[in-house]
């Protein structure tokens with residue numbers, strides 16, 4: 001990854017409120033579904049989990065509270081500080097560690113982890129070779145039988161987001177969208193934080209191929225939000241327990257329908273390091 005890209009990502013997150021994101025709007029669906037899919041495969045505690053790109057520690061602290069030894073790394077100093085603060089607020093048990101770092105160079109020993117989470121690095125690393133390097137690091141640190149959860153952003157996310165949320169006709173967004181659809185390389189020269197920062201948006205299938213290229217056996221590739229993030233009246237639906245459950249059930253059922261994988265904002269691949 002070019003230094004420019006890394007710098008822009010750090011600058012973006014310095015301004016963004018990543019710590020509260022998962023508690024707002026459709027990100028609540030992302031949060032609930034990510035937890036659900038992590039728990040589907042995670043072996044029972046205790047075990048060691050590396051959350052690389054763990055941000056401010058929402059998932060890492062949740063997993064530590066469930067009895068796992070969780071190590072978080074993230075390149076954004078503000079995120080690591082927040083993760084440490086959140087860890088201090090749940091001292092029993094806290095995170096095992098929270099350090100500044102890069103998913104391409106995990107500071108962990110070979111065969112030392114049961115699970116690795118990449119809920120961020122695989123879309124922020126814009127070059128394929130960097131994403132593969134990061135996945136190979138997961139392979140190195142995992143014990144045989146260990147698992148990686150890798151999240152990508154859909155190639156079609158900008159198109160769907162702009163249509164559903166009213167900025168398709170913003171002339172500043174048009175060239176961003178054109179490039180996203182052309183080669184998946186998302187760049188935002190506008191300074192508008194709504195339009196995110198440097199990222200690569202995977203086509204359905206591409207993410208799984210990268211996970212396989214690093215040596216993993218693919219267990220599952222699935223939508224995190226399905227089309228639920230595009231709901232016209234998300235707040236109302238999510239606030240109603242019956243509608244919320246209907247939405248979650250519908251998304252779960254779409255896990256078996258690969259033709260709509262690209263309609264999800266996030267796609268998750270789960271890979272196994274064979275024994």
Ligand SMILES: C[S@@+](CC[C@H](N)C(=O)[O-])C[C@H]1O[C@@H](n2cnc3c(N)ncnc32)[C@H](O)[C@@H]1O
Nearest residue numbers: 052053054055074075076102103119120121124
């Ligand atoms: C949208 S946030 C997601 C945070 C958290 N994992 C979550 O799912 O809520 C993306 C995260 O990826 C991190 N990131 C970006 N490039 C990275 C890299 N090369 N290595 C590790 N983390 C990276 C960012 O700093 C940020 O915290």
